[in-house]
Amino acid sequence: MSAPRERFVQVAGGACRIWEKGEGEPLGVVPGLGGCPRWTPFLDALAEQRRVVVTSLPGFSGSDDQHRLLDGHLDWVAATLDLLEAAELAGADLVAASVGAMLAAEVAALAPGFVRRLVLTSPYGLYDNDAPGENVFSALPSEVVSIQTEQPAKYEQAFEAPEDPEESAEWQLRQYRASEAAARIVWPFGERGLAKRLHRIRIPVLLLWGEKDRIQPPAYAKLFASGLAGPVETKIVPGAGHQLWIDEPEAAARAVRSFLA
């Protein structure tokens, strides 16, 4: 895998990292839990056909700590919109995951025409009292990996700290920051009222889910599908957990490509 082009945009009082790779029509990416500290095979597969523009929300990998200035859901939604605009993604297709997918869905609901087509991968945003998922933030240290992925080796490749002690310390702090930012967005239930706004999403949506997602179980796909107003496709990827892009990058990329074909 060759390295992506890197640039930074100013959002909500700090820098947010943008990675780009590939040529052609832009395809925006909004990562989820843990952010995107390394370029991954999933992104590479998308970049074969499109110019992939990977954004990083405030506080997530490569961004500053301006997440601490965002005090509520509206602040986060506005910051997401700012980020996507700064990344020149207005009117583009978006692929988003997890907590990032919740915010991408809000943008699609509140800014008609801003998103062309939307892929929501294991999105946060809805909470079913009778079927709650597991809370990643209260996982035991021994469960933090297994709760997110069915492919621990691939997960380590994506998230494990480098060996050099100093780089490792910085890396751990960055990942701690990303985790804090995610918690800031969704604590304590993983939803902020999106259910009341799903009907405003009239664009084509692909609901892409890991069959073994323990955090946002695949049953939530039905809840999303029933609330969305436009054409909806649902694709459940066997054997994958919440970190679907990490667990099954080829299958995930195939599903995205086929939806956007």
Next chain:
Amino acid sequence: MKIGNFNLMSYRHLPESFPEKHESVYISLPSEVLDSAQMNRDYNASLDEHEFADSVGFDILGVNEHHSNGYGMMPSPNLMAAALSRRTRDSSLLVLGNSLALYNPPHRVAEEFAMLDCMSGGRLIAGFPVGTPMDTCYAYSTNPSELRDRYYEAHDLVMQAWTRPEMFSFHGRFNQERYVNITPRPIQKPHPPVWIPAGGSVETWHFCAKHDYVYCYLTYFGYLSGEAIIKGFWDEMKALGKEPNPYQTGIVQYVGVAETREEALDLYAEAANYFFNNSLHTSPRWVNPPGYVTEATARKKIMSQVQEAARRAELRTNSMSELRGQTFEGMVEQGFVVIGSPDEVAEKLKEIAISQNVGNLLLMTQFGNMSTELAKYNMELIAKRVKPQLENIFANEWEHRWMPTPLADRAQPAELTR
């Protein structure tokens, strides 16, 4: 030196099998282990113990705040302090809650503390903890990433509510209150002394140093575990050019006194084993909500992982359960509990106070399932034979600027005839 009687009010009746059968005494404590009729006796026993401590001459009575927690049964320490305000006479009432960010609106804390100050005739010491991750982020679902900023803002609001003579508006990030004008106002002016219970974050060192508050390190694991933390506070004070007045720090220490060391080892083993092996059975699941520890503190922790201080801090916060299986001798050796004859205990406490430059010792005289009878025995020996050996330390060199200044003619409860 000021000597306090401090008590977590642990639930005293957990079954011995609790740690094997249940995940945690905190947050997910199964309610079936709690007997509310016992709590009637226990609250009264705990209040009796504090009243006894007041009667034998402790300077301070300390209560604190925990939620959904079997080792701390006082979700509202204010209620305990209110009860204590009636029958105690001279001790200061140290309320080491209220976790400011948990109260909505936070000026509720200004009101209740003002009431306590008035009820007690100006004997209140106001404690403002951030609160443990369990209390704040899990039991009260506060967003861990917002917690500290909410705490700072609530602190500013409470201080203004106490000190601004006029009705005012508070337009904060998290709290918008158009009309703040509390009744009553505290007796102590400009406000009751403020003590901050701390868990070792770098921000709290700075906060206490900056605002001239007492820094109280609340550890369950004794003076050795607090050494590096207290030093961190003094380093911060020095960096800010402030004087090292020992009365600006306090530490918690478990203590068991008897006529001889052997007798003390015998008398206090059960309560210590119960507390450290049973009451503190806490799941690490509830310890690290992301953002609770600030990046600066996380950085310090990561960078100093090889250091003993970090190991001990880790011990304290992350793996209380790993302490299980400690023998009582081990606990004594590691300083969790100071044990001995009155002279031995006085000697040890003197050494701790002087070496760490700590002017307020908050002594845990009742812990775990210790009976009130034994707690009173412990308190009496401390008050009569330990305290006199300690109270002059620092007294000539330093002024204690953080103790209450009560009214001289305080109202007392009227006698009743039935």
